[in-house]
Amino acid sequence: MKIMNEINTDNIKSQMRKGVLEYCILSILNNNDAYASSLIAQLKEAKMIVVEGTLYPLLTRQKNQGLLSYRWEESQQGPPRKYYSITDKGKDLLAEMDSAWEEIVETIAFLRNKK
């Protein structure tokens, strides 16, 4: 029974992270343009992703939705690599996500404090 509960908790946590992963990518790129590898490093550090594989389909989808763009940047070793940046459309969406996030946080705080 205890094991069941643990699995559910993990599952809920991972679902939550998945829900905000796209938001996180846009937030990171809003601060700085980044290589995929640096995006990964930041998301891993923040414990947002466990394996890197989840990120690549998201990047491609956001790119094709016009939220991100990339350019090829020379790297010190080897061939040029993709350097991602946020587009104006991405910034618009990010602004909307920011306010949605605030709302969620407020709602949770309100529900928790209500007696």
Place this chain on the structure above:
Amino acid sequence: MKKVVTVGIGRKSFVIDDDAYQRLSIYLARFKEQTGMGKETADVMEDLEERIAELFTEALGSKYQVVNISMVNTIVSQLGMPDGSSMEDFSTPREEASYRPPVKKLYRDSDDKVIGGVCSGLALYLNVDVVIIRILFVVALVVGGTGFWAYVVFWIVAPLAYTAAQKCEMRGIPATAENLRKFSSYR
């Protein structure tokens, strides 16, 4: 001594042990399969390969010159699958599957057909040259017309080998990533 392969990943070339190469091919094929984003899949795979090239370069450093199986295993578990599952989750069913002897089924061959692909399908099933089967059918057609009805029956009974997996079954070879890629229609 080990057989090595030279591969191009993320626009870089690497020398890789044969067993490590097999492992990596299976991983990439499965990742591609699970991504399932149609045309966009190619973009995803490009990003993934770029990352693999980066990680190989890191792992090789200046000490090694050949990518080995343990490097591939480390990288594959670090990368994982698109849905966030890990390497262990998909390696188990695969190993079970490889113990199963490959099945051979009668299909019609879509790649080598004159009318319905019946003759080439039969030829692959019986392991004989397709020309012999075709001649037999023509002879049977001219002598009494049984060839016509036999052809119609085979056409109805045998399904057309459409997917790469079916094409492997048609030839009685295991559906490994290598073989699947050989018959895959979108390369």
